[in-house]
Amino acid sequence: MKKYLTLENGDQFVGTAVGDLSKEIKGELVFTTSMVGYQETLTDPSYTNQIITFTYPLIGNYGISLHANQSPAVAASAVVMQEIATTVFHYQSVMTLDEFLKKSEVPGIAGIDTRQLTKIIRKHGTMKASLTNQPLAQSSFAKSKSVDMVVKSATFTTPQDQHPDHVVLVDFGVKTNIVESLKNFGANVTVVTPEASFDSIAALHPDGILLSNGPGDPEDWADFLPVIRELQSHYPLFGICLGHQLLALANGARTYKMVFGHRGINHPVKNLLTNEVVITSQNHGYAVDIDSVTDTPLEVTAIEINDKTCEGLRYPGRPVFSVQYHPEAAPGPHEATRLFNQFIDLMHTNGGVKHA
Ligand SMILES: NC(=O)CC[C@H](N)C(=O)O
The missing domain is CATH 3.50.30.20 (Carbamoyl-phosphate synthase small subunit, N-terminal domain)
Structure with a gap:
């Protein structure tokens, strides 16, 4: 057929x-x-x-x-x-x-x-x-929002360990392996939807916050940006892919649609703080405008080697950072898995207490 x-x-x-x-x-x-x-x-x-x-x-x-x-x-x-x-x-x-x-x-x-x-x-x-199933004489491509923002409404926790680091993960369309990676590093994970308010997240007594990956245009999540601003001034925070883009938007940087994006498992990323290059797994069609970061409290920490786009951010003075690539891979190389370790370390150093 x-x-x-x-x-x-x-x-x-x-x-x-x-x-x-x-x-x-x-x-x-x-x-x-x-x-x-x-x-x-x-x-x-x-x-x-x-x-x-x-x-x-x-x-x-x-x-x-x-x-x-x-x-x-x-x-x-x-x-x-x-x-x-x-x-x-x-x-x-x-x-x-x-x-x-x-x-x-x-x-x-x-x-x-x-x-x-x-x-x-x-x-x-x-x-x-x-x-x-039949040839289209002329196709019609209606202008539509990039995706229907349907996210899971379930909130789940992993079994309590004796002294778990408690990560509240905001689920914009999370990959299973992000939750698995946090668990592998000993964290207890509670998943909440982006409808969650700052107060409802704080009531869960997190030690750290993870902003997940997810489909669509990051600008469609404008309603959640005030929550991110509050979260980043209270807790260690780690953003992955869409989460990275939202951290940027919450702090006044801009995002844009790339011509054809980065989708693959061998994207070289240079850490500007250490000059180290890691080979990464990526899947994104939008990027943070690297020049727009200059006027924000954030700092660019990594770039993609091929096109010099923004791949990492941090908030100097706060335990807050993000990457555009996927440290949990699945599929892809595991070189960046240690970022989960870094996040856990930040939670330990910070003790999960208010840091602002
Ligand atoms: N993997 C992701 O989180 C993708 C983020 C965003 N939807 C983009 O395409 O850029």
Whole structure:
């Protein structure tokens, strides 16, 4: 069965339908250069409402495991591949990628020249696209908000340890491995939604606050910025990806939409304080305007080597910092995992008490 991928600029690709065969969708077309980790990528909530193109030519060859999901189901709207593996080899595999997509009711298209498609996205930038069962004579791409801001309403805690560091994690669409990484470093985690007020967070007696990753335009979260301003003056705070962008906005810096973003697992980031370079996992389409940080109380601590964009911030004099990349990886290299350690250390030094 054929499937049609139509881009906002009129370009059209024809391929084979995979996953949910009947479903037709629209979304923002992006590409990731990750060679592995398709299951983690597809279930990362930051990809909500996006159509993911994998630049790696063969996807699905080690199947789907019960342990790799970053959220309960596939979060991306659709997937574009050159070739989808039908024969799967891995001892933990419980189903094929095609079965996983079908189960998640997510459509896909295979047999696409993803190299040509990626060149188009790199030239014209990420754009809206649709996946349909019939060729589109003329596609209509209504102006819409970047994503529907649907976030989980559940608040959960991990079992109490004897002396746990208590992290309150504000969930804008968190990846499972951020919660797991905090737990691995001995923290007790309570997840709250961005509807939480400062008082309701303070009532949980946190030792530290984590602002999570999440989909969409950071400017859509303006209502939560006053809460961040209060949180950062009371608690150690760590922002990851969207959380980093929100920390910047809360302090008066600006964000902007990048041409095609950073999505991959080998982005080199230079720490400006130590001159050290780490290879990082990334998935973002917006960035903090590095020049706009100058007029804020924040300091830029890291840049992406290739395009010199802002990758890290800190608030001098306060135990508050953030990174644009994903230290929890999943998928990706584990070089930056120690940032969780740094966060735990800040909570210990600070003792979770008011620091302002
Ligand atoms: N991974 C994320 O948190 C992504 C942040 C934001 N939605 C962006 O695309 O820039």
